[in-house]
Amino acid sequence: AQSVTQLGSHVSVSEGALVLLRCNYSSSVPPYLFWYVQYPNQGLQLLLKYTSAATLVKGINGFEAEFKKSETSFHLTKPSAHMSDAAEYFCAVGKGGSSASKIIFGSGTRLSIRP
Amino acid sequence: NAGVTQTPKFQVLKTGQSMTLQCAQDMNHNSMYWYRQDPGMGLRLIYYSASEGTTDKGEVPNGYNVSRLNKREFSLRLESAAPSQTSVYFCASRGDGPATNEKLFFGSGTQLSVL
Numbered sequence: 001a002q003s004v005t006q007l008g009s010h011v012s013v014s015e016g017a018l019v020l021l022r023c024n025y026s027s028s029v030p031p032y033l034f035w036y037v038q039y040p041n042q043g044l045q046l047l048l049k050y051t052s053a054a055t056l057v058k059g060i061n062g063f064e065a066e067f068k069k070s071e072t073s074f075h076l077t078k079p080s081a082h083m084s085d086a087a088e089y090f091c092a093v094g095k096g097g098s099s100a101s102k103i104i105f106g107s108g109t110r111l112s113i114r115p
Numbered sequence: 116n117a118g119v120t121q122t123p124k125f126q127v128l129k130t131g132q133s134m135t136l137q138c139a140q141d142m143n144h145n146s147m148y149w150y151r152q153d154p155g156m157g158l159r160l161i162y163y164s165a166s167e168g169t170t171d172k173g174e175v176p177n178g179y180n181v182s183r184l185n186k187r188e189f190s191l192r193l194e195s196a197a198p199s200q201t202s203v204y205f206c207a208s209r210g211d212g213p214a215t216n217e218k219l220f221f222g223s224g225t226q227l228s229v230l
Binding site: 006009101102103104 | 146148150155156157158160163171173174205209217218219221222223224
């Protein structure tokens with residue numbers, strides 16, 4: 001069974017500071033991992049995905065995430081936070097390939113940026 | 116570019132009433148999903164469908180039924196609505212293969228209140 005745990009329902013950082021949002025996963029097969037972002041009153045947008053290629057994945061808006069199998073983690077980082085990064089972030093796990101799979105989301109982390 | 120279309124956008128029901136949420140995608144995707152989003156709980160998978168005629172339970176299927184009518188359409192039915200089903204419901208379809216980044220394409224959501 002697949003599952004995702006996001007540590008910290010709310011993270012607050014100062015503008016220009018490092019952003020670190022934590023995600024740990026559980027999967028019985030090699031996973032596909034995703035980070036999605038949801039801005040207020042909007043739908044979800046894909047930030048980046050891991051699909052068993054490079055372990056360091058670069059996404060949009062300067063975000064990146066590193067797949068660490070030994071730690072079953074896929075934490076999201078950004079070197080310097082902008083006010084526009086304030087949003088809710090969701091980690092998700094699924095299986096890849098041509099067949100459909102459950103895609104399970106974490107409970108989300110709300111990111112606030114202090115001026 | 117319609118993408119994923121959900122109807123209705125808003126609905127208020129009384130306890131015990133039934134209703135069907137409609138979802139259609141025009142991207143020729145095989146996989147479709149229904150999620151509910153509740154504060155602090157992220158997106159929880161209700162049902163998903165790998166292809167026309169197949170459906171599988173997700174994390175929270177109780178109280179719901181689905182129909183994959185054809186490749187385009189995937190409906191969600193509440194037979195006897197309960198206040199615990201008050202939520203925002205999202206339909207999604209999943210791109211197949213690297214060209215679409217295997218990401219989920221979301222509808223704009225249905226805000227459902229059960230009184």
